[in-house]
Amino acid sequence: xxxxxxxxxxRPGWLFLTGEPSNIQxxxxxxxxxxxxxxxxxxxxxxxxxxxxxxxxxxPTASEAEIAEALRFLAxxxxx
Numbered sequence: 001x002x003x004x005x006x007x008x009x010x011r012p013g014w015l016f017l018t019g020e021p022s023n024i025q026x027x028x029x030x031x032x033x034x035x036x037x038x039x040x041x042x043x044x045x046x047x048x049x050x051x052x053x054x055x056x057x058x059x060p061t062a063s064e065a066e067i068a069e070a071l072r073f074l075a076x077x078x079x080x
Contacts, residue, residue: 045062056070
């Protein structure tokens with residue numbers, strides 16, 4: 001994993017995790033990845049409000065306005 005991680009030159013705060021394949025597959029499915037090919041993934045930022053169990057995905061190219069709108073949605077007390 002260290003060699004793989006080093007290939008990408010991760011910045012501080014990035015984590016590369018590994019574990020039992022069945023655990024990893026469960027996590028990956030819960031994040032919305034359905035391909036069996038681990039290299040076939042889209043790049044999204046997943047942001048959430050843990051206390052309210054609300055999550056959304058943002059494109060890494062999202063504008064400040066799009067990010068602000070997503071954060072307002074996550075902070076909103078209403079469901080949905």
